[in-house]
Amino acid sequence: MSTGGGRRSGAGTGVRLAAVVVALWALLALLAPWVAGDAGAIALERILAPPGSPGCPLGCDDLGRSQLARLLAGARVSFEVALASVAVSATLGTALGLCAGYAGGRWDGAAMRVVDVFLAFPGILLAIALAAVLGPGIGNVIVALAAVGWTGYARLARAQALALRGREHVLAAVALGTPPARIVARHVLPLAWAPLLVEATFGVAAAVVAEAGLSFLGLGVQPPQASWGAMIRDGVRYLLVAPHAVLVPGLALAAVVLAVNLLGDALRDRLDVRLRER
Amino acid sequence: MTASLARRLLAALLTALAAVCLVAVLLRLVPGDPVDAMLGEGATAADRAALRAALGLDRPVAAQVAAYLGGVLRLDLGESLRTGRPVAALLAERLPATAELAAAGWLVAVALALPLGTLAALRRASAWDRLATTFASLGVSIPNFWLGPLLMLAFSVRLGWLPVSGRDEPGALVLPALTLGTALAAVLTRMVRASLLEVLGEDYVRAARAKGLGEARVLWAHAMRNALLPVVTVMGLQLGGLLAGAVITETVFAWPGVGLLMVEAIGQRDFPVVQGCVLLISLGYVTVNLLTDLVYLWADPRVRSEA
Numbered sequence A: 001m002s003t004g005g006g007r008r009s010g011a012g013t014g015v016r017l018a019a020v021v022v023a024l025w026a027l028l029a030l031l032a033p034w035v036a037g038d039a040g041a042i043a044l045e046r047i048l049a050p051p052g053s054p055g056c057p058l059g060c061d062d063l064g065r066s067q068l069a070r071l072l073a074g075a076r077v078s079f080e081v082a083l084a085s086v087a088v089s090a091t092l093g094t095a096l097g098l099c100a101g102y103a104g105g106r107w108d109g110a111a112m113r114v115v116d117v118f119l120a121f122p123g124i125l126l127a128i129a130l131a132a133v134l135g136p137g138i139g140n141v142i143v144a145l146a147a148v149g150w151t152g153y154a155r156l157a158r159a160q161a162l163a164l165r166g167r168e169h170v171l172a173a174v175a176l177g178t179p180p181a182r183i184v185a186r187h188v189l190p191l192a193w194a195p196l197l198v199e200a201t202f203g204v205a206a207a208v209v210a211e212a213g214l215s216f217l218g219l220g221v222q223p224p225q226a227s228w229g230a231m232i233r234d235g236v237r238y239l240l241v242a243p244h245a246v247l248v249p250g251l252a253l254a255a256v257v258l259a260v261n262l263l264g265d266a267l268r269d270r271l272d273v274r275l276r277e278r
Numbered sequence B: 001m002t003a004s005l006a007r008r009l010l011a012a013l014l015t016a017l018a019a020v021c022l023v024a025v026l027l028r029l030v031p032g033d034p035v036d037a038m039l040g041e042g043a044t045a046a047d048r049a050a051l052r053a054a055l056g057l058d059r060p061v062a063a064q065v066a067a068y069l070g071g072v073l074r075l076d077l078g079e080s081l082r083t084g085r086p087v088a089a090l091l092a093e094r095l096p097a098t099a100e101l102a103a104a105g106w107l108v109a110v111a112l113a114l115p116l117g118t119l120a121a122l123r124r125a126s127a128w129d130r131l132a133t134t135f136a137s138l139g140v141s142i143p144n145f146w147l148g149p150l151l152m153l154a155f156s157v158r159l160g161w162l163p164v165s166g167r168d169e170p171g172a173l174v175l176p177a178l179t180l181g182t183a184l185a186a187v188l189t190r191m192v193r194a195s196l197l198e199v200l201g202e203d204y205v206r207a208a209r210a211k212g213l214g215e216a217r218v219l220w221a222h223a224m225r226n227a228l229l230p231v232v233t234v235m236g237l238q239l240g241g242l243l244a245g246a247v248i249t250e251t252v253f254a255w256p257g258v259g260l261l262m263v264e265a266i267g268q269r270d271f272p273v274v275q276g277c278v279l280l281i282s283l284g285y286v287t288v289n290l291l292t293d294l295v296y297l298w299a300d301p302r303v304r305s306e307a
Helices: A013-035 A067-103 A105-119 A123-134 A138-164 A168-175 A180-216 A228-236 A244-271 B002-024 B034-039 B045-055 B061-073 B087-122 B127-141 B144-158 B174-200 B203-210 B215-253 B258-267 B271-299 B301-305
Strands: none
Touching: A013 A067, A013 A244, A067 A105, A067 A138, A067 A180, A067 A228, A067 A244, A105 A138, A105 B002, A123 A138, A123 A180, A123 B215, A123 B258, A123 B271, A138 A180, A168 A180, A180 A228, A180 A244, A180 B144, A180 B215, A228 A244, A228 B144, A244 B127, A244 B144, B002 B061, B002 B271, B034 B045, B087 B127, B087 B174, B087 B215, B087 B258, B087 B271, B127 B174, B144 B174, B144 B215, B174 B215, B203 B215, B215 B258, B215 B271, B258 B271
16 A cells, blocks of 8 residues: 555554554453453343343343453454464564565575465455364464464565665674674664564554454354454344344444554554555 | 466465365364264264264375375365265355355456556546545445445345345346455556556657657557556466355355355355365366466566566
8 A cells, every 4th residue: 555645644543542442352351351251151031131231231142141241352352362463473574584585586586485375365365264174263363363464474575685785784794794693683673663563564454354244154262252243243143133133343343444554554654654456 | 487387376276285184183173082073972982983984084194185185186075064065065066156256256246346446546536536546446336245245135135136145046147246256356456557657658658649649649658558467466376265255155144155065064064065165166276376486477578588
C-alpha cells in the first residue's frame, strides 16, 4: 500500500480514539480472567436472550452463556495470538532478512527464493492448510500464523540491510574487525526498525482477523473456549431470531482491527515510512 | 523483452513446482501419525496399514513427492477418502462456482474503486474524498466472515430481497460477490486515489493543462494511463488473493466452490481432497500473478529494460 496524501499528520481525534480502543482491548485481555465472569456458564433459561436481559448485558448465545463474558475471554485469545504470532514472525523475519541483506550474494539469493516460495501461496490459504494439519488449539494457530507472516519482515529487513551495509559507520565497524553478527545487531538493526515497526502494527491487525477467521472455520481455539470468530460462526445460525449473537462479536472485532490499522497509518505518517507494495 | 519474459515464465514454473512439492509433503506436517488422525482411535492395524499404503505414506518422502508430481502432470490427484471419487473430478465440479465468485468479486471491487478513488483524488478534501477514505479504512477492517452475515441480515433476513445462501436461486451471487469484493475495493480505492494524486502533481500534467487541454482530456489521455499502472499490478495480485478469500466467503454463504469443498474436507479429515484444493488455489494464484506480470511488462516500457 502506498501512502495517501499527507493530510493526516499529527494525532487527530480518530487516532486518539483508536489508541483508546487498542488500550482497552489490551487491558481487558490482560484482566479477562478476573473481570470476565464465567464465559462457559450455561443457563438454559436465557438462551439467545437479547442484550439488556438480566444476567447478560450484551445478550446471551445459543447456550445461554453471557456474550459479555465470552467477548472478554475472546479478547484475551485474540490478543495473545496476535502478539505471540507477530512477535515470532517479526523476530524470525527480521533476523533472516537482515542477515541475508547484509551477507548478500548466494545467501541472500537462497533466502529470497525461500521467501518467494512462501509468497507463492496466498497467506490465509497457507494458514488454513497448516492449521488443518496441525490440528486446533491456540498454540497451533500461533505457529500457523507465524509461519505465514514472517516473509514481509524478511523482505523489508533485507532491503534495509542492503541499503545500510555500505554506510560508513558499518564499513568502519568492519575495518575494526567487528564480527558480522555484532555489526548486524548493533549497527544495522538500530537504523532499520522504523518500517518493521509499521509492518508489525499492520501485522497485529492481520493476525487478529486471521485468528478470528480460523476460529470461524472451526480451526482455531476449540469449544468451550471463546473466540470472536467462533462466536460469529455460532451466531450465524441464529441470524433470524438473535442477530445480536453475530453483531456483538463482529463489532468488537471490527473496532479493534480498525483501531490498530489507524494506529499503523498514523505511525507510518509519523515515521515517514513508505512500505513497498506487495 | 524476450529475456525478461522467459525469466518470468521460468520463475513462475519453479514456484509452481515448489508449491506442488510443499503440498505433497503437507501430510507429513501432521504431528504424530496422520493415519491415526484420519482414522481415529478405534482403527485396526490392518486398516492403518491399508490407508498408509493408499496415501503412499509408507514410502520415502522423495518418492512421495515424485509420485505426487507425476500424478499432477497426469491430472491424477488421488481419491477422496470419504467418497472414493477422484479428487480431480471433485475439483473440476467445484471450480466453475469459485471462478464465477472470484470474477464477480473482482468486478465489484473494480467497479467501486475506480470511480470512488478517481472522484476522491479530483475533489480532494470534499465529501467524496471523505467518503472514499472512510470506505478505504472500514473496508479493510471488516473481515468478510462478518460482512457476509451483516449483508445477509440486511438483504435476506430483513428485506427479503436476496437468497440467504446456496447458488441455485437467481441473485444468489450478489451477496457473496459484495462480501468478497469489498476489502479489495477498499485497498484499490486508496491506491487509485494516492496514485492519481501523485500523477496530477507532475510536470507533464501541468504541461498538458498549460497547452490548453480540457480537464477531461488531461485526466483520461494523460493522467489516468500512468496513475493506473501500479493499480493494475495490485488488481492482478489481489485477484489471486480473492481465490483464497473465497474459502471463507464460500463457507459463509454455502457457495458450492473449491473453498467450501476444502473446508468440508478439513472437517472430515479427507486429506487428499484438502491437498487438491490447496494445490488448485495455489496454482491459480501463481498463474494470475504471472499474467499480471505480463500485463505490466506490456503496459509499462520502463519495466522492460530493467531486470
